[in-house]
Amino acid sequence: MEHTDAPPQTRFRTSLGEIAATIVGRGPYALLWHGMFVDGNSWGSVVRELAAHRTLVILDGPGYGASAHLTRVSSIEECAEVGAEIIEQLGGDGRVDWVGTAWGGHVGMAVSALFPRSIRSLIAISSPVEPIDPVFRIKLIIANQVLAHFGPIAHLRHVIHDAQLIPAHAKDRAMTDVIDTALTRVPRRSVAATVTSFIVNRADATHRLPRIQAPTLLVAGDDRGEWSPEVMEAAAALIPDAQTRVIAGARTLLPVERPAELAAEIVAFWARLDAR
Template sequence: MNHTDAPVQTRFRTSLGDIAATVMGSGPYAVLWHGMFVDGDSWGSVVEALAPHRTLVVLDGPGYGASTPLSRVSSIEECAEAGAQIIEQLGGDGRVDWVGAAWGGHVGMTMAALFPDTVRSLVAVSSPVEPIDPVFRIKLIIANQILAHFGPIAHLRHVIHDAQLIPPHAKDRSMTAVIDHALNRAPRRSIAATVTSFIINRGDASHRLPRITAPTLLITGDDRGEWTPDVMDAAASRIPDARTLVIESARTLVPVEQPAELAAGIVDFWQSLDAR
């Protein structure tokens, strides 16, 4: 695939169906995989600052956006396999700078551990390595059944807004619209399958941390709940080459809540690697 400055729409064949992507920028490849309940558009306010430094491959994750709907239960490991298939189709030197938010960060950690030759560096934003709280898991199973049958009704959308955004941002329609557009764009059963696969069934990934040899930047918002700065620092201490960054006034959807600060942190990380 040729590098390009103007955005180009493309698709990759993977074991999880066709994955849609927008490619833009110049330089070495960087793959961006978004979090749950949003699609590739959630990087919209970040990519302009990143594109001068990398050729960005901005994905719609399986089941979202213009990608093939997800019709069955999958796993983070299978997503990592799909990520490796995408990197192989990109060509180049077979390695990328991986940037993942929440779900995409979990995929990146798994790729870096299982397919180390594919990941030049890793940025994982708002990606806790522990399984979800058991009580919350039960509530999520119930909510997901409603989602599968009735779609993203108003009550569910508001719950998702509150989980993804700090209170002032949950009232900001420009931010909630990023979530609502993605939820309305994807088939309801596809979204429900992703929730089961990548949240409800999410396992403990902490055992993989020592196997991540790529230079790594872990990022969290200051209001992330279970992924507090202290918990993130403890995880980073188990990765051979890791640093951390806390972004203020952000919860889970950091690329939408604080895009400028996030982009600056990623560019600084990349530039430090380029200078090595």
């Protein structure tokens, strides 16, 4: 399969409403699911390199971009069902190479454990498997109430920039615009519902790791405390077939912060997979 003209836009009917996607590239399907506070456009700087090796299905996750707004509390497990529904609608051999950042990595882990026949391989980028710190959780609940009522005001945007980007990148307008544009594209209550569903209520996913049978690559930036290289290595040790990589000069939003380095790691992983 090859998509070489202007990237076609499509929509998938799922249990969380219609999910928008852009499809571009050639070869087997790879499904790209972004992290929190951004949308499918956050993959923009890696698309050209990755599309030479896979047919990319670049989603706007539930509640973001052109996808259906999130109007209720959901869960990572429900997102996994959405992922499996999309993979089934794609056809082909019924499997994809899953690439997810943060939230997208959490969903990919759940799909891999719950719907193993749907996943050819898994790449989870900056996706800590433990729940958030209880003290931070309380602060996040308060901040999310502000977001739900007043939208992404300047103070909240700056807090998000600092969580997603290393200090030097948080001053880079091109990088922060990826976040700000995504936050202002959709209703504030939709974004707030995603925060409650996929961060505040995030449960420990460690128990799923031994059930992931697909070849897996875990990736961390060198400046995300809760997903340090050491924590990532401990998680990888629980997955039967896992590799790890650390990319310097990045925090959470690696496709934006270090696109060339990330794309190189993804392509190399796929090449090793294809050579098996």
